Amino acid sequence: MAAVAPLLRTRELSKRFDGVVAVDSVDFSLARNEIRAVIGPNGAGKTTLVSLICGRHTPSSGQITFEGQDITRLKPWTRATNGIVYTFQVTSIYKTLSCYENVALAVQKAIVRNPWSRLFGSESKISEGVWTALDEAGFSGMSDRIAGELSYGHQRMLEVAMTLSLHPKLLILDEPTQGLAQAEIDDLCTRVRRIAEKVTVLIIEHNMPVVLDLAETITVMDNGQIIAEGSPYEIENNPLVQEAYLGH
Ligand SMILES: Nc1ncnc2c1ncn2[C@@H]1O[C@H](COP(=O)(O)OP(=O)(O)OP(=O)(O)O)[C@@H](O)[C@H]1O
Numbered sequence: 113m114a115a116v117a118p119l120l121r122t123r124e125l126s127k128r129f130d131g132v133v134a135v136d137s138v139d140f141s142l143a144r145n146e147i148r149a150v151i152g153p154n155g156a157g158k159t160t161l162v163s164l165i166c167g168r169h170t171p172s173s174g175q176i177t178f179e180g181q182d183i184t185r186l187k188p189w190t191r192a193t194n195g196i197v198y199t200f201q202v203t204s205i206y207k208t209l210s211c212y213e214n215v216a217l218a219v220q221k222a223i224v225r226n227p228w229s230r231l232f233g234s235e236s237k238i239s240e241g242v243w244t245a246l247d248e249a250g251f252s253g254m255s256d257r258i259a260g261e262l263s264y265g266h267q268r269m270l271e272v273a274m275t276l277s278l279h280p281k282l283l284i285l286d287e288p289t290q291g292l293a294q295a296e297i298d299d300l301c302t303r304v305r306r307i308a309e310k311v312t313v314l315i316i317e318h319n320m321p322v323v324l325d326l327a328e329t330i331t332v333m334d335n336g337q338i339i340a341e342g343s344p345y346e347i348e349n350n351p352l353v354q355e356a357y358l359g360h
Pocket residue numbers: 129132133134152153154155156157158159160161
């Protein structure tokens with residue numbers, strides 16, 4: 113039987129910043145519909161890896177394919193309309209606008225950047241897309257709430273709702289639980305699990321209970337390289353992983 117093609121694959125992907133090799137010849141692949149966690153000590157290269165995947169950084173060498181297409185040189189907004197979206201901080205929400213308006217603006221921005229994207233359509237079609245994204249992120253009853261008045265946890269989830277309106281196939285979350293209270297973390301995990309029924313999720317996370325709760329497979333980075341990959345049990349018992357954490 114032929115192997116199922118991965119959704120995303122990187123081959124010998126590297127990124128150098130002056131003297132630092134932040135990502136060092138990384139071969140990484142992601143299957144459709146999985147929740148994958150990427151962990152590793154500070155400075156391991158996790159954010160740089162996902163920045164290369166979403167197009168925020170251009171690689172020094174190597175290749176990235178998404179659904180079998182070479183996307184290595186595509187601009188970030190083209191990748192976003194192809195289905196790769198990335199949330200990393202709250203700064204992109206408009207604090208004086210409502211949740212509905214924030215998501216509607218995200219859709220509008222995507223259309224302006226790429227008028228031929230599959231988001232293009234009548235106003236009612238756009239509004240339908242906004243409501244679907246709000247619902248998927250668990251905001252149906254909060255659409256009129258002003259973003260700046262939401263808890264920090266909800267502000268982060270609102271950003272996820274904004275990215276969901278772009279109909280992603282791959283949602284990348286970089287440390288989504290940072291700065292959240294425990295109740296907000298539990299809520300975020302529930303929402304992410306629900307989103308993952310339809311969307312592949314790649315999550316960078318330092319909070320191990322969250323990683324173990326969400327991910328079936330964990331990838332561990334250290335010094336720009338993948339040093340281990342496996343089930344939570346395999347990773348917890350891997351001596352290389354223990355050494356990487358203890359060494360820092
Ligand atoms: N824009 C940049 N310019 C120069 N060096 C950078 C840049 N971005 C990252 N680096 C360096 O690349 C290495 C990897 O950084 P990266 O942010 O990818 O790590 P990380 O695993 O996400 O760490 P953390 O867990 O602290 O977020 C670090 O040595 C960092 O200082």
